Amino acid sequence: MTADDILAAARQCLGTPFRHQGRLLGSGLDCAGVAIHVARQIGVGHLDVSGYGRTPASGQLEHSLDSQPCLERVAMVDDRLPGDLLLMRFAGDPQHLAITAGDTLIHAYESVGQCCEHRLSRLWAARIVQVYRFRGIE
Template sequence: MTSHRHAAAIVAAARSCVGTRFRVQGRLPGVGLDCIGVALVAAAAVGVRAVTPRYTLGGDGEAALDVALVALGCVVVAIPQPGDLLVAAPAAGRRHLGIVTPGGLVHAHAGLRRVVEAPVDPGWAIVAAWRFPDDRSGNQEG
């Protein structure tokens, strides 16, 4: 499968969040974002709109994340490309979400208290990679 046809727009939207402070349940670029907030900004760049309930990325939250991604029309991909969503496990029982870029990942870094773009931490286990739908109907190309 090739990269998302709107990868550049997705990556640009995610990068526009870099520097925004980390805030749990944050949904406002420039004000406060968490990892789901960054993903929602990227999704909006390709016309995917979603309302996300409060959650935790661990335990039942992991299944809820999968259900939400499927409901948005996202599909699992074997090899993540720029513009894809990456679900990683920074520690046992924890999940984290970011947008793949040519140089790594844009994600809300709780430890640094801001959104960053950095290489994927080599200590993280990669759980899954998801691709946004190419259009609002959820159709995929490639």
Template sequence: MNADLVVAAARLWLGTPYRHQAATLGAGCDCLGLLRGVWRTLYGDEPMVVPPYRADIRDPAHAGALRAEAERFLVPVSGELAVGQVLLFRLNGMAEAKHCGILVGSDRFIHAQERLGVVEASLTEAWARRVSGRFGFPAAR
């Protein structure tokens, strides 16, 4: 998928409030909701109905689910970081990815964060250490 299209779609969401399990532009979303909304902009509809999930990142019932679905619907990438990639992050020393965002510059990414909503942030060394997977949006669906 064209990186400029991915970045433009992600930037539409800036300022959207944080809402767990939501994916509504301007009204609310969480990190997965941001990806779902960008997907809809790029392809027209979502590839699946997302089952309910808990906000607690320590929820063992969904360990590995974010990576599994990324592997199912997105394209794994290797090599250098590239604009337009979906980044999966481990949080709080957890083994499994529980957060995601979209790289929009060489050191900038967009993600949905509690209390902040959808923001563009610096990919600091601390964030970069937490990256546990990188994916691209498919060329066509």
């Protein structure tokens, strides 16, 4: 598996409508749904957790990511590479996930109403709390 495989899987999600706890490509995905789709497509395991609220609290999302055997933490946020999974914070606890494609992000974004890819601006980069890498990347 390569970063290109991860990005190809993430880009399959583009245009899918945003739906909280959505897991169906073309019908509805949330930011976790995009990560789950990628994990399934590249064959690394199952990231899915159900029953979460729109604003995770008490480190819920970070704990869930830390417990995934298919992911490993990247020591420094600035060491992110294309294909890495980004944990992001808008306010309070981290509550958003995106796949980095280098200078762009791929994610299901409620404000846009769909899965999209856009530039990783300074504002978006400042939201990154933690970076995770799929194990087994070549």
